[in-house]
Amino acid sequence: MTKSIRRELQIPQPPAQVWHAITDRATLAEWMYPNDFEPRVGHRFTFHVPPNPKVKFEGLVVRCEVLECEPPQEKAGGRLAFSWSAGALADSQVSFHLELDGNGTRLLFEHSGFDDSQPFGEQAFKGAEYGWAKMLKQLTAVMAGPAAEHN
């Protein structure tokens, strides 16, 4: 069985600005990680999560491929989707759906494809580069790092 994470955000800025923030490489790097994103279906790119020696995190590469890329129009919403493979989490999908909401934007976010039926061992444990542990550490590092500063 697969599960997903869904979030709905009300953002005061218009869709065009939000679109820029999620599709412009440099801006994307500001809130995500260094990447070689291009707003073009079929483009393969990576996010490079830098090492964090403080928590002995060795760094991680997230592999992605753009699946959908439709900028918001006057009337229609925009849609960006890409695959997400990192560690033992293979081929999940991340999507951003933008809708005009007054003068602002309603952002529908989804990360789907978490397979929780996978038995212990096998891939999860024997996976290349101990992916599960790296991913865990990534997230721990993120939470211990600059993540906390916005409070």
Next chain:
Amino acid sequence: MVATKSRHQDVFEAISHLARRQMLDLLTDAERPVSDIAAHFSMSRPAVSQHLRILLDAGLVSEQRHGRERRYRLVPERLAPVRDWLGHYERFWDDRLARLQQLLAKKNKK
């Protein structure tokens, strides 16, 4: 009977070390004596024991005595919080999306 050690050792911390993750990997196949585990590493035997102690304290492995030999076995249930990708990713995205919103608000002010 397996002695219950202090469970103060954090699971996450316990697996933060590559050697300990490799030890856990070794133990997925079968329970193994220390000598067998140590044979896979170039570090000293006491160093191996120290790593095993940390895994033991975190409850990730259990220890059985067979005569003079101590064998270690994986306790897979203890990895549940680690395998909770969904939970980790939820926190991850909440954090990233918060950053996105802050960034947009900041850029707008300029």
